[in-house]
Amino acid sequence: MNNVKLPVGISDFHKLRQNEYYYVDKTNLIKELLESRIAEVTLITRPRRFGKTIGMSMLAYFFDIRKDSRKLFEDLKISRDIELCQKWMNQYPTLFISFKDVDGLNFQSAMKMLRNQISWICNEHDYLSDSDKVNENDKKIFLKLQDISEENLSEDLIKISVATIIRMMNAHYGKPVILLLDEYDVPLAKASSNGYYKEMLDVMKTMMSTSLKDNSHLQFAVVTGCLKIAKESIFTGTNNFISDTIIATHLNECFGFTDQEVKDILKDIGLQEHFKEIKEWYDGYNFGKIDVYCPWDVMNYVRDLRIDPDMKPASYWKNTSDNAIIRSFIDYAGSGIQKKMEKLMAGDTIDQKIEENLTYDYLHSSEENFWSILYLTGYLTRDKEEKESADGKIILKIPNKEIREIFETTVQDWFNDTAKLQDRKHLFDAVWNGDEQTLTQEISKLLRITISYHDYREDFYHAFLAGIFAGAGYSVESNKEHGEGRSDLVIFNECEGKVAVFEAKYSKEVKNLEEDCEKAIQQINHRMYAKEFEDSYDEVICYGISFYKKRCVVKRDVKVVVQKI
Numbered sequence: 018m019n020n021v022k023l024p025v026g027i028s029d030f031h032k033l034r035q036n037e038y039y040y041v042d043k044t045n046l047i048k049e050l051l052e053s054r055i056a057e058v059t060l061i062t063r064p065r066r067f068g069k070t071i072g073m074s075m076l077a078y079f080f081d082i083r084k085d086s087r088k089l090f091e092d093l094k095i096s097r098d099i100e101l102c103q104k105w106m107n108q109y110p111t112l113f114i115s116f117k118d119v120d121g122l123n124f125q126s127a128m129k130m131l132r133n134q135i136s137w138i139c140n141e142h143d144y145l146s147d148s149d150k151v152n153e154n155d156k157k158i159f160l161k162l163q164d165i166s167e168e169n170l171s172e173d174l175i176k177i178s179v180a181t182i183i184r185m186m187n188a189h190y191g192k193p194v195i196l197l198l199d200e201y202d203v204p205l206a207k208a209s210s211n212g213y214y215k216e217m218l219d220v221m222k223t224m225m226s227t228s229l230k231d232n233s234h235l236q237f238a239v240v241t242g243c244l245k246i247a248k249e250s251i252f253t254g255t256n257n258f259i260s261d262t263i264i265a266t267h268l269n270e271c272f273g274f275t276d277q278e279v280k281d282i283l284k285d286i287g288l289q290e291h292f293k294e295i296k297e298w299y300d301g302y303n304f305g306k307i308d309v310y311c312p313w314d315v316m317n318y319v320r321d322l323r324i325d326p327d328m329k330p331a332s333y334w335k336n337t338s339d340n341a342i343i344r345s346f347i348d349y350a351g352s353g354i355q356k357k358m359e360k361l362m363a364g365d366t367i368d369q370k371i372e373e374n375l376t377y378d379y380l381h382s383s384e385e386n387f388w389s390i391l392y393l394t395g396y397l398t399r400d401k402e403e404k405e406s407a408d409g410k411i412i413l414k415i416p417n418k419e420i421r422e423i424f425e426t427t428v429q430d431w432f433n434d435t436a437k438l439q440d441r442k443h444l445f446d447a448v449w450n451g452d453e454q455t456l457t458q459e460i461s462k463l464l465r466i467t468i469s470y471h472d473y474r475e476d477f478y479h480a481f482l483a484g485i486f487a488g489a490g491y492s493v494e495s496n497k498e499h500g501e502g503r504s505d506l507v508i509f510n511e512c513e514g515k516v517a518v519f520e521a522k523y524s525k526e527v528k529n530l531e532e533d534c535e536k537a538i539q540q541i542n543h544r545m546y547a548k549e550f551e552d553s554y555d556e557v558i559c560y561g562i563s564f565y566k567k568r569c570v571v572k573r574d575v576k577v578v579v580q581k582i
Contacts, residue, residue: 299417
């Protein structure tokens with residue numbers, strides 16, 4: 018089926034079905050929501066790019082009384098349940114709102130985006146302004162909300178906007194309204210990152226409360242997001258509230274692709290031979306009791322394979338996720354976080370207690386919150402082979418090769434950025450003053466706060482040393498031909514006419530540090546690394562350095578310190 022149209026980046030169900038894009042049937046979500054006890058509010062949390070928005074769009078087209086969706090759902094699983102479709106398909110007024118674009122560097126700009134979103138929703142339901150069944154006072158509020166040029170629109174009106182639209186729809190249709198709120202936590206996440214959390218929480222809390230709490234105009238609501246913000250923080254007073262998270266879920270197969278679904282996709286497109294690599298890179302997310310693949314990754318990679326059959330798997334997910342929260346934890350990182358991060362990157366597991374009910378204002382109050390966020394946002398997953406411990410902790414691991422690559426690049430860079438903030442004046446002074454003792458102390462200090470993984474390879478230490486000096490603006494040459502061999506690193510201090518030559522060794526045991534450092538110095542002498550700089554620089558200082566994990570020994574070769582008079 019080489020003519021299959023892949024829906025990469027398409028989250029509108031109507032567009033997807035109308036234009037005959039490939040669709041993995043997830044209409045069982047409708048049945049799951051309706052046949053289980055219908056809650057006043059169902060909160061569904063999943064990581065980004067796992068199909069929440071397309072799922073909500075599908076629900077909107079199924080329920081919306083203004084539409085005739087029979088053609089869209091033709092031949093899909095839900096269409097086989099004739100009784101359910103007759104009772105629910107296009108039978109209820111439906112309000113679908115997404116807060117994914119409510120962002121801003123300050124509260125005022127974020128509120129403008131929120132006001133614009135509400136205005137667009139009002140324009141979509143413009144028929145309410147002319148309805149003779151709607152209260153005139155509500156119409157006045159509606160017209161103010163609809164006017165996008167209304168710069169002086171009060172926060173109080175925005176707070177009651179969703180509740181007002183619901184009340185008007187109920188009056189117009191004579192039926193209770195189904196409310197679908199997508200990405201409800203984005204405004205709060207952005208606010209937390211940019212310093213106006215309390216102001217945005219006040220707005221969102223009131224908006225949610227007036228819409229969801231004891232609302233007789235509401236049939237039910239489905240709310241989606243990445244994190245479950247504590248009920249006491251945003252869902253205060255909401256009765257009959259059910260949450261479906263990746264820890265406790267009955268909607269296991271409604272978000273993400275199952276093993277069989279991925280096999281079917283590859284079979285339909287003729288790419289079955291790529292199943293193993295797709296599984297290694299994009300599978301491994303444990304939701305409830307099943308493993309699922311990230312749909313965004315699978316579709317992107319399949320699309321690229323059709324263009325280039327030799328295409329290697331890539332990390333499509335990392336640039337689609339807001340990493341500000343995770344980065345903020347890295348900036349606060351203590352040694353406990355760093356050690357566990359290194360353990361994960363080495364392929365091991367960690368056991369952690371997961372807190373589902375988070376509040377952004379106390380996000381950094383505990384290390385537990387950090388691991389909870391990594392788990393809930395898809396950076397870590399439960400190891401299904403391991404049972405929950407007696408104290409309620411679960412075993413966590415990196416789910417697949419894609420996320421491992423993110424850890425080994427993005428997360429490692431974050432830790433290294435933090436290390437760069439350390440004052441290195443003492444280190445540089447020690448280099449140019451020939452102070453081997455201080456140099457050992459300062460390099461060891463940087464090693465301890467720099468994240469590393471796997472097996473402390475020699476190239477890790479080489480890059481580590483080069484990064485220390487290059488990041489400070491020094492001219493650095495590595496593995497340059499000198500005399501009869503190659504020194505590992507040469508640092509140039511052009512202003513003072515000095516050169517520092519480093520030869521590094523990797524010790525297999527801690528007891529070998531001193532001996533290996535001496536071997537490095539002997540190599541400097543034997544291969545005459547300093548000779549070529551003697552005529553051009555006032556001073557050439559040579560160092561041997563040996564590493565073992567996060568320890569090092571530095572020694573200066575006194576014999577080859579060449580200083581011109």
